[in-house]
Amino acid sequence: MNNTLKQTPTTLWKCGKCGGELQRGSVKASYLGNDFVVEELKCLNCGLVLITEELALGKMFEVEQSLEDK
Numbered sequence: 001m002n003n004t005l006k007q008t009p010t011t012l013w014k015c016g017k018c019g020g021e022l023q024r025g026s027v028k029a030s031y032l033g034n035d036f037v038v039e040e041l042k043c044l045n046c047g048l049v050l051i052t053e054e055l056a057l058g059k060m061f062e063v064e065q066s067l068e069d070k
């Protein structure tokens, strides 16, 4: 039998606050008066949102760019 169907070796994210499980989901964020939705990891236990620096910086940059265009 083929037994290769194992759990994908993904990084298990845990909440740094309570140690709860983090799940991907849409999170509403606000920056410079603009609301936007980002897909981020959110703690199922305490609701803490883990915004990865990379994504946050990228998104913030986009927002700043779009604001400057106006």
Ligand SMILES: [Zn+2]
Residues within 6 Å of the ligand: 015, 016, 017, 018, 019, 020, 043, 044, 045, 046, 047, 048
């Ligand atoms: Zn938590």
